[in-house]
Amino acid sequence: MALLEVSGVSKRFGGVQAVDGVGFRVEQGMVKAVIGPNGAGKTTLFNLVSGFFAPDRGEIRFAGDPIQGRRPYQVAQKGISRTFQNIKLFSGMTALENVMVGRHLRSRSGFVSGMLRLPWTRREEAEVREKSRELMAFLGVEQLADAEATSLAYGQQRAVELARALCSDPRMVLLDEPAAGLNMRETAELAKLILRIRDRGITVLLVEHDMSLVMGISDEVAVLSYGQKIADSDPRSVQRDPQVVKVYLGEEEC
Amino acid sequence: MRSVRLRQVAVFLVLAGALQLGAIAVGKPFWQTQLTMSAYYALVAVGLSLLMGYAGQISLGHAGFFAVGGYGSALLTTWDLSAHKAAGVLQALQAMGAVVARPDPFGGTVLTVHPWPAAVVAVLLAMAAAWLVGIPVLKLSGHYLAMATLGVGTIIAAIAVGTQALGAADGISGVPPLPLLLGVGVGGATSQRVANYWVAIGLLAVCMILLLNLVDSRVGRALRAIHGAEDAADAMGVDTARYKLHTFVVSAGLAALAGVFLTHFNGGIGPSEASIMKSVKYVAMVAVGGMGSLWGTLGVSLLLNFLSLRGYFGTLDDAVFGAILIGIMLFSPDGIMSPDLRRILVAGWRRLRPAPASVEKGASEEGR
Amino acid sequence: MRNPILPLVTCLLALVSTPARAADPIKVGAILSVTGPASFLGAPESKTIQMFAEDLNAKGGLLGRKVEVIVKDSGGSPEKALSFAKQLIEEDKVLAILGPSTSGETMQIKGLCEEQKTLLISCAAAEVIVNPVAKWVFKTPQKDSDAVVKIFQHMKSKGLTKVGVLSSNTGFGKAGKEQLEKLAPNFGVQIAASEVYDKAATDLTAEVTKMKGAGVQAIVNWSIEPAQALVIKNARQIGLTIPIYQSHGFGNINYVKAAGAAAEGVIFPAGRLLVADVLSDKHPQKQVLVAYKKGYEARFKEDVSTFGGHGYDAMLLLAEAVKKAGSTDKEKVRAALEGLTGLVGTAGVFKMSATDHNGLDVEAFELLTVKDGRFVTLAQ
């Protein structure tokens, strides 16, 4: 049974039919990519899955139970976490604190226990802090722990946001154009990193423009055009699919 | 991090002690009365600073929650129940000590609720009101939230002035002291002025410890995340609506707690405590103290309330308040705690004393 | 966590560095709402009290000592009044406190003055200030109940039985409303409608329409705030021609100017200050009233009002009590004040006693009306 099943999902904004009857499946432990030209509905689809928008029609199931129309925090509770196209780190907090918020779902100290700093709360705090440092190390940015998150360099902020997303031990992570703004060397590093994330047993759903990244690491690739899915199979066959080539005419550099 | 917080509270307590001794040394032990009142008003401002500075939600109706706390305990501790003494439930309450007979100022005996259960009921009432009101209100944001909380404050103020049982325009007076241990009571008795001063400073210090802990805990981080980027916090699994609501309820609870203690200290409460201008003053003190700074808010509200209660500015009291408001907001938007204001103070101080020929150290902090 | 201690120190240091006060003249405290919503009460009271003190000092003060009046502006807020009362009693060790201007503030500090055994001579009108009698608490404005009696007597003589009551949401309004409801049956008067309006109202057409709907034969408008003029104007504008009675809180010519032509024929009980120059020469109050009226209007270039008169009477009572007691011992001055009789003040002739800490009776009132924009005594 697939980890994520999207079936017949549609979303209209006023006159624009952003997503039109899209359906696809993501198996456990897979790296799945969703590609398509600008305005193809990739980010809208992303926001539908992560609960920022409720679909007009169609169903989204994660590990069997429906999540369409749920609030983002409920979707996160099911085990899906995400990054954002335009990085959304918490201003006024250090990088480490940002990542620790990612651990929110895996900790439970509330208002009263937070105020009283009960023994178990202190132990939980230490554990959250330790886990966050470990993830920042995993992404190679642990030396930025105490820096103001929003004043870090662009690439560093991306890494911190990714660490934050991973910090809730999700079953699946949604990456919204992670390679945007990165040069060739950084993209290659990112590819290795995504594979290492998958090796930790986390399923990856990727929205991306950068073909070199997508084709290199994806198990399956779905292609969207004007809100409709026009292809969905392994990278090799997708590249040769005549419809995909037509949509991407002239852009594809094999 | 924990030691830093305790050190700060310890320094605050030492400062409070120094201030008290200084006042007595200068022959002005009476300042403690105004300082005690200012400490309770500071408690409201600090609670509001949590809501505005950390959860980023504005409230123009906080004097209303102060009044719910104050009026709640005032009504329960002055309402003479002896008329229906026979009622079974009353006997039960009396047996439990929740209802007590006590002499009233004019020689008769009155059967009223004991101040402590009254205080608990009043604070819970205010928190319940905040909960009920918070649910629909906190869906709004920005100006609409300001308006909704202003509306709630207006309704509470209208009820306070309009209800005969709450003493209409005269408010409620003759409120007995809140008994603490070893005979000390939160009340106007001049013999207990020192004790009352330390009760107020103690209550403020305890609440500061709790709030500082909260701000540095999981919940605190979630609140700052909501303030920083609400939808990102949502995606991280933070139920933003519930956290904003809980913070609103906690800050309303603190305001009501201050209302209860100050009403006992003053021996009464008037409808002016629920007025909109009072709410506006609390908001201003939080802004002037620095939105995210509990200590800044505490310092500013202690000072401004003290000076206003001492009547130093006479008929210009409001004008001075308005001027301070504009001055701080224009020249130091992050309030008195902002790095650039401190840089000016440090620079000024360094210029005063003959500075050794050391090279000016570049200030490393970035402004928020 | 940025280090917060530096600004906290600067704040607290600012508190300690204020000057101390000299202490040889007789110190008298005064808590008045010189600004704020009740400034029309506090401002004239404050000016009058300071004028009285200066004249007194010019004539050698009291028992050979200068009188120093410390005026604190409470802005009408009870918590400030309480804070100032504590300062005046404990720090400045005042002989007595004059004011506050509003009933709400007086009720807040009444307990403190009792406990601290300090004379409180309030300029607020509510009956509940001196009823039940508190040992150290007195008040100079006339009794609400006497004003109500004066109005109901006149109503009875005109056969008016169905009455509407409008009162402001202040201590003054509340006290009057209570007395009206308590004494109405004694005069066969039935209160058909009773409404409390906001002291800062900008228009009261709806309220007077409600009175019109209740079919009342007369309206009693119990208020001391400027908004009372709106009731008179709005009533006439919606075509109500029934008689309108005001309270002794109408005793300020500005309210007549505000109500303009609508004020013609309004009836209200008041002290004789407003008709001082018309009083017959042999009237006991004539000399005091004319002197105060001339002195105040020459000095402050504004019309005199009965509210300022309450301040005058407070200083007068205190001065006479100190002279009679021959000392500034609190207990002696209090006893002397309680024994004062036949003292001519602006509100009437004071006759204090152990059971009556106001000392004025129905005689203190005269029914006045408005004719061509001026106060005149109502021909009975």
Added chain:
Amino acid sequence: MAGELFFQYLIAGLTYGTIYAVVGMGFNIIYNATGIINFAQGEFVMLGGMTAVSLHAFLPLPLAIVVAVLVTMVVGALIEVTFIRWLSRPSVLRMIIITIGISILIREAALLLWGQDVRALPYFTGNEITSIAVGGARISPQVLWTLGACAGLVVLVTAFFRFTMLGRQMRACAANRVAASLCGLPTRNLITLSFVLSAGMGALAGCVVSPITQTQYGIGTGLAIKGFTVAILGGLGNSLAAVAAGLLLGIIESFSVSLLPTAFKDAVSIAVLLAILFARPSGLFGARAATRP
């Protein structure tokens, strides 16, 4: 309720409503151009009334009003230039606090200048007791002056923003200040102009309602709260909606008096309007600038 009484309550409601509506419109003009909620708006109404009363001592009524409006406009410009012009990207809360400070300062200055006495302009036609019958109800002609003046203001303001060059520029500046300055529009002066316009409107309203409500140094705060209520509930930035919301608030208040004790007039009207706000968070008629940050 008899027909005549109903009509009387209705007219009373309209009188309150127009006063609130004009203050609400003042809020919107400045909000539209700057995104600032100007809590000193009530003070402009007070300044207009007080200045007109002082000038009326030696000027005929119409001239006194015109000069009073001009004086208040100058005050509006001075406030914008001294306090607001040089602020870079002020936050919402910071602006609310600054305007609250300004309103307190103006009020205290008025107290020092004019004292605490109540003053009022004479009625434009007739005097305090002249009343005319309108559909069974009797009202003071001043009410018609108020309704007329407010209607005139609404028409003038709408026409100004829609048809004049300056009006279009101000709308552009409100929609996107950066884009407007890129097109060469003098955004700084346009913002000052918005304060001047709003001050002038408030002052004119202050003069027209002065005979009805009487003017005292402290009436600004109460009016500002009502104006803020009306601006929000109509939908921020939407001036016509503010007028409708103002009339609605006035009518609810007036009829609430006929059913419930007057003491709770404010509580009832706010409760009703909060209920509407919770149902439609963007205000009764939808905020024009829903995306305003």
